[in-house]
Amino acid sequence: xxxxxxxxxxxxxxxxxxxxxxxxxxxxxxxxxxxxxxxxxxxxxxxxxxxxxxxxxxxxxxxxxxxxxxxxxxxxxxxxxxxxxxxxxxxxxxxxxxxxxxxxxxxxxxxxxxxxxxxxxxxxxxxxxxxxxxxxxxxxxxxxxxxxxxxxxxxxxxxxxxxxxxxxxxxxxxxxxxxxxxxxxxxxxxxxxxxxxxxxxxxxxxxxxxxxxxxxxxxxxxxxxxxxxxxxxxxxxxxxxxxxxxxxxxxxxxxxxxxxxxxxxxxxxxxxxxxxxxxxxxxxxxxxxxxxxxxxxxxxxxxxxxxxxx
Amino acid sequence: xxxxxxxxxxxxxxxxxxxxxxxxxxxxxxxxxxxxxxxxxxxxxxxxxxxxxxxxxxxxxxxxxxxxxxxxxxxxxxxxxxxxxxxxxxxxxxxxxxxxxxxxxxxxxxxxxxxxxxxxxxxxxxxxxxxxxxxxxxxxxxxxxxxxxxxxxxxxxxxxxxxxxxxxxxxxxxxxxxxxxxxxxxxxxxxxxxxxxxxxxxxxxxxxxxxxxxxxxxxxxxxxxxxxxxxxxxxxxxxxxxxxxxxxxxxxxxxxxxxxxxxxxxxxxxxxxxxxxxxxxxxxxxxxxxxxxxxxxxxxxxxxxxxxxxxxxxxxxxxxxxxxxxxxxxxxxxxxxxxxxxxxxxxxxxxxxxxxxxxxxxxxxxxxxxxxxxxxxxxxxxxxxxxxxxxxx
Numbered sequence: 001x002x003x004x005x006x007x008x009x010x011x012x013x014x015x016x017x018x019x020x021x022x023x024x025x026x027x028x029x030x031x032x033x034x035x036x037x038x039x040x041x042x043x044x045x046x047x048x049x050x051x052x053x054x055x056x057x058x059x060x061x062x063x064x065x066x067x068x069x070x071x072x073x074x075x076x077x078x079x080x081x082x083x084x085x086x087x088x089x090x091x092x093x094x095x096x097x098x099x100x101x102x103x104x105x106x107x108x109x110x111x112x113x114x115x116x117x118x119x120x121x122x123x124x125x126x127x128x129x130x131x132x133x134x135x136x137x138x139x140x141x142x143x144x145x146x147x148x149x150x151x152x153x154x155x156x157x158x159x160x161x162x163x164x165x166x167x168x169x170x171x172x173x174x175x176x177x178x179x180x181x182x183x184x185x186x187x188x189x190x191x192x193x194x195x196x197x198x199x200x201x202x203x204x205x206x207x208x209x210x211x212x213x214x215x216x217x218x219x220x221x222x223x224x225x226x227x228x229x230x231x232x233x234x235x236x237x238x239x240x241x242x243x244x245x246x247x248x249x250x251x252x253x254x255x256x257x258x259x260x261x262x263x264x265x266x267x268x269x270x271x272x273x274x275x276x277x278x279x280x281x282x283x284x285x286x287x288x289x290x291x292x293x294x295x296x297x298x299x300x301x302x303x304x305x306x307x308x309x310x
Numbered sequence: 311x312x313x314x315x316x317x318x319x320x321x322x323x324x325x326x327x328x329x330x331x332x333x334x335x336x337x338x339x340x341x342x343x344x345x346x347x348x349x350x351x352x353x354x355x356x357x358x359x360x361x362x363x364x365x366x367x368x369x370x371x372x373x374x375x376x377x378x379x380x381x382x383x384x385x386x387x388x389x390x391x392x393x394x395x396x397x398x399x400x401x402x403x404x405x406x407x408x409x410x411x412x413x414x415x416x417x418x419x420x421x422x423x424x425x426x427x428x429x430x431x432x433x434x435x436x437x438x439x440x441x442x443x444x445x446x447x448x449x450x451x452x453x454x455x456x457x458x459x460x461x462x463x464x465x466x467x468x469x470x471x472x473x474x475x476x477x478x479x480x481x482x483x484x485x486x487x488x489x490x491x492x493x494x495x496x497x498x499x500x501x502x503x504x505x506x507x508x509x510x511x512x513x514x515x516x517x518x519x520x521x522x523x524x525x526x527x528x529x530x531x532x533x534x535x536x537x538x539x540x541x542x543x544x545x546x547x548x549x550x551x552x553x554x555x556x557x558x559x560x561x562x563x564x565x566x567x568x569x570x571x572x573x574x575x576x577x578x579x580x581x582x583x584x585x586x587x588x589x590x591x592x593x594x595x596x597x598x599x600x601x602x603x604x605x606x607x608x609x610x611x612x613x614x615x616x617x618x619x620x621x622x623x624x625x626x627x628x629x630x631x632x633x634x635x636x637x638x639x640x641x642x643x644x645x646x647x648x649x650x651x652x653x654x655x656x657x658x659x660x661x662x663x664x665x666x667x668x669x670x671x672x673x674x675x676x677x678x679x680x681x682x683x684x685x686x687x688x689x690x691x692x693x694x695x696x697x698x699x700x701x702x703x
Contacts, residue, residue: 043511043513043516045382045510045511047378054522055522058518058520058521058522059521059522059524060521060522060523060524060527061521061527063518063521065516065518066516067516068510068511068512068516068517068518068519069510069516069517069518069519070378070381070510070518070519070520071519071520071521072374072377072378072401072404072408072519072520073374073400073401073404075370076370076371076374076401079366079370079371079372079374079375079378080374080375080377080378081378082364082366082371082375082378083334083336083364083374083375083376083377083378083379083380083381083382083386084378084379084381084382084510084511085378086333086334086336086362086364086375086378086379087333087334087362087378087379087380087382087383087384087386087510087511088382088511089362090333090334090360090361090362090379090384091333091382091383091384091511093360094360097511098513099513101511118367118368118371119367119368119370119371119374121367122366122367122368122371123371125367126364126365126366
C-alpha cells in the first residue's frame with residue numbers, strides 16, 4: 001500500500017499530549033511516529049532510559065504513554081527490556097498470556113552511544129526480540145548540553161566550551177548505526193524527520209515487525225542544545241540529509257540499502273549555519289575547520305555508498 | 311519424601327532454584343557464585359528447569375533484566391558475589407523502590423581492593439541500606455532452606471520487597487556437606503504461584519513502572535518501603551514457623567546457642583557461627599558460661615528482640631566480617647549498640663572486625679575472644695573496637 005501521511009496521522013496516539021518536552025524538540029516526534037507503527041490491535045511495553053524524555057513524560061502521577069512503560073535507570077534500558085521480553089516468552093510458553101506484545105526501548109544518545117552501550121550491545125547480541133530506538137540529539141541534553149560520543153566535531157557544548165583556546169568538541173562523532181550493523185542483527189536503520197515522516201514510519205514498522213533484535217537511530221534535534229528556532233526543526237533535518245551529514249539507510253539482514261541520494265549534495269555549511277552550536281565556525285580564521293568537517297562527511301558518505309553498492 | 315544428599319552450598323542453592331523453577335533467571339558469572347548459573351544451564355539442558363535463562367553481559371544487566379521480568383509479573387532470580395554485587399548497587403535501590411520481589415542468591419566475597427576472591431561480608435553489607443531483606447546462612451542447609459522461604463517472604467502482600475539469601479563464599483559455597491533436600495512437589499506446594507495484581511503485561515490495565523518521583527511524592531514512596539520493611543519481621547517469623555512445621559527445621563530471626571544462663575556472649579553472622587559453637591561447647595565443658603547468637607536476619611534488623619536476647623550478658627563480642635571505616639567498627643557493631651542503647655540494655659561490648667578477605671577464623675580465635683570477654687566481665691576496660699586475627703607487625 002502506498003504511503004499515506006493522513007492515514008498514519010489518523011491512527012490513535014500512543015504517546016499523548018501533556019508531557020513537558022520543549023517546543024521544537026525532536027524526541028516526542030520520534031516517540032509518536034515510532035509508536036504509530038505498532039498495529040492498533042497489538043500491545044507494546046515501552047522501556048525508557050533516564051533522559052529528558054523520561055523525566056518529562058512520566059512525572060508521577062502522570063504519564064504520556066498509553067502502553068505499559070518501565071524505566072529503571074540510565075545505562076540499562078536494553079537489559080531491562082530483555083527481562084520484560086523474557087517474562088513474556090515464559091508466559092507465552094505456559095499459555096498464560098494472549099495477544100501480541102511488542103517491546104520497544106527508547107534512549108537518548110547518552111543512554112545509547114555511551115553509558116548504555118554495553119547493555120544495548122548485550123541485548124542485541126543475545127537476540128532479544130525488541131526494537132531499540134535511539135533518539136539522537138547529539139549531547140547530554142537532560143543534564144544541560146554536555147558532549148557525548150555522538151556530538152559532532154567542533155560543536156559547542158557545555159563541556160566542550162568554545163573560547164580563544166578551544167574550538168568546541170575535538171573528536172568526531174561515533175558511527176553507532178554502523179556498529180549496530182556489525183552486530184549482524186536482522187534490522188538496523190538510520191532516519192530522521194523528512195519526506196512527510198515516510199522514512200521514519202516505514203522503518204519503525206519494519207523494525208517493530210522484524211523478528212529478533214532491531215536498532216533504529218533517529219536524528220532528533222534539540223532546540224536548546226543545537227540553538228535553533230522551534231519552527232526550524234524540519235529544515236534542519238532536511239539539511240542534515242541533503243548535505244549527507246545524516247544519510248538515510250537501512251541494513252536488512254546484512255544488506256546495505258541507501259534510501260535517499262540527494263540530486264545535489266549540498267555543502268556542509270548549509271547544515272552548520274542553521275545552528276548556534278556551530279556559530280564560531282563562521283569566521284574567516286575558522287574556515288579550515290568547516291573544510292575539515294566537509295572532508296569527514298565526504299569520506300563517510302563514500303564509505304556508505306560503497307557498502308550500499310556492493 | 312525429603313532425601314539426604316551431599317551438596318556444596320552452591321549446589322544446594324541451585325537445587326532450590328531448580329525446584330522453585332522461576333520464570334526468568336538472569337546471571338553473570340563471578341567467583342565464587344559462578345557455579346549457580348552453571349548448574350542452571352545444565353538443569354535447563356537436561357530439561358529439569360523451564361526458566362528463561364538470560365546470559366547477560368554484566369551483573370548490572372542481570373539485576374536490570376530481573377527487574378524488567380519481575381515488573382512484567384513473573385518470578386525472576388539472579389546470583390552474584392563481590393564486585394558483581396557492587397556493580398548492582400545502583401539497581402538494588404531501584405528494585406526495592408519499585409517494590410519488585412526479586413530473589414537473589416549472594417555468595418559473599420570480599421570487595422576489591424586489593425582484589426581478593428575469598429569470603430567476608432563487605433559486598434552485601436555495603437548495600438545494607440538498599441532496601442532489600444537480607445537473610446544470612448550458616449551452612450548449605452540454611453542457604454537451601456532460606457531460598458525456599460525467600461519468595462514467600464518477599465512476595466507477601468504486606469512486604470513486596472526484594473530479598474537476598476547470603477552464604478559465605480568457598481566456606482559454604484564450595485564446602486560439601488550432608489543436607490536434606492525436600493522433594494520437588496513439597497517445595498512447589500510451599501512456595502506456591504506468584505500472581506501480582508499489577509504488571510506490565512496486563513492488556514486491560516497497562517501500568518507505568520519507575521516514574522520520575524518528584525519531591526511531593528518521593529518521601530511517601532520511601533515511607534512505604536520502610537513500612538514494608540517493618541512488617542517484614544513478622545512475615546519472616548510466620549513463614550519460618552510454617553517451614554518448620556513442614557520440614558522440622560526451625561528458624562527465627564536469630565539463633566541462640568547455649569544462651570539461657572550465658573554470661574559471655576558472641577554475636578556473629580554466617581559460617582563462623584559453626585566454629586563459634588564449637589568454642590562455646592569447649593568453654594562450657596570447662597565451666598565457662600559462654601553462649602552464642604547467630605543473626606539470620608540483618609534486614610529488617612530485629613533490634614528489640616536481639617537486645618532482649620543479649621540482656622543478661624556480662625560481656626559481649628560483636629563480630630563483623632567487614633569494616634565500615636567509620637573508625638568505630640563494622641555495621642553489626644553499630645546496629646547492635648544502637649539496639650542496646652534504644653532498649654536501655656547496658657552490656658559492655660567489643661566490636662571485633664575479623665575474617666576479612668578469607669582470613670581463617672578458628673576455634674582458637676573464639677577462645678581468645680572469650681578470654682578477653684572474661685576479663686571485661688571481671689571489670690577490665692572494654693576496647694570498643696578492634697581487629698582480631700590480624701598481624702600487628
